[in-house]
Amino acid sequence: MSVRSQFGKMSMEADGPTAFGSAPSVEASLVVKLLPGVLSVIAGSADIISFLGLNGLFAAHITGNLILIAAHIVNGSAVGFAHLLSVPVFVLVLGLTRLLVAGLDAARIASLWALLLLQFLLLAGSLALGVAGPPVGPDAAKSILVGMLVVSAMAVQNALVQVSLKGAPSTAVMTTNVTRFMMDVGEVLLARTSTQANEARRRAQHTWPAIVVFIAGAGLGAACFGIVGLSSLALPAGLALVAVIVTGLAPPRVKRGQPGSSSG
Numbered sequence: 001m002s003v004r005s006q007f008g009k010m011s012m013e014a015d016g017p018t019a020f021g022s023a024p025s026v027e028a029s030l031v032v033k034l035l036p037g038v039l040s041v042i043a044g045s046a047d048i049i050s051f052l053g054l055n056g057l058f059a060a061h062i063t064g065n066l067i068l069i070a071a072h073i074v075n076g077s078a079v080g081f082a083h084l085l086s087v088p089v090f091v092l093v094l095g096l097t098r099l100l101v102a103g104l105d106a107a108r109i110a111s112l113w114a115l116l117l118l119q120f121l122l123l124a125g126s127l128a129l130g131v132a133g134p135p136v137g138p139d140a141a142k143s144i145l146v147g148m149l150v151v152s153a154m155a156v157q158n159a160l161v162q163v164s165l166k167g168a169p170s171t172a173v174m175t176t177n178v179t180r181f182m183m184d185v186g187e188v189l190l191a192r193t194s195t196q197a198n199e200a201r202r203r204a205q206h207t208w209p210a211i212v213v214f215i216a217g218a219g220l221g222a223a224c225f226g227i228v229g230l231s232s233l234a235l236p237a238g239l240a241l242v243a244v245i246v247t248g249l250a251p252p253r254v255k256r257g258q259p260g261s262s263s264g
Helices: 003-009 032-054 063-075 081-106 111-131 141-163 176-190 193-250
Strands: none
Touching: 032 111, 032 141, 032 193, 063 081, 081 111, 081 141, 111 141, 111 193, 141 193, 176 193
């Protein structure tokens, strides 16, 4: 069966039709429930590996690069070209990803698996380029290209949880998740209705694992970098491949009018 037929075909199930190009809810299946956690490990490990191995570049937290750029400008020190390039590259890839999703929707193809595959290809490309040949300086063209591939992969991931996975927490920006989690804890304790409390509890149950595994991913990525250097990009690339394979083997079913919205 082709990818298009597997992931875009409408099938009539007992609980309703699967919509072409629709985004599944994070609660659609066990695979999809676990996906934000896997993506959080990918983001945490990719971010720390790029920071340690690519001259302090934040691949997942573009805000961090903006702060570093501002700090260098104020101090009168040289700004790394990769840091300057990361912001427009991140924004451009976000826009291109949204256009890709629109095209997939128009072609009646679900976008979740396609974006997971794109993310894997970008991370695999960064790994292949990063380990090819002898080590080079942080401002060398190869290092900059490796960094932009990782930044692009993280842009795809940030877009994915917004447009292709309903109800998912942010998998890369933990400030958002910590804020959301604490507000939801307060809502559970102070809500005037059980409906509000239950909704807040549901969000919190999805948010706190993303926070924990992001931290774990960052720690694991740092440990791997200390051992094998940029070859540690195999960690986020490998996890991205696992996400592609597992989601491909068990594509989530989506009902028309399925409730839920992305947060992050």
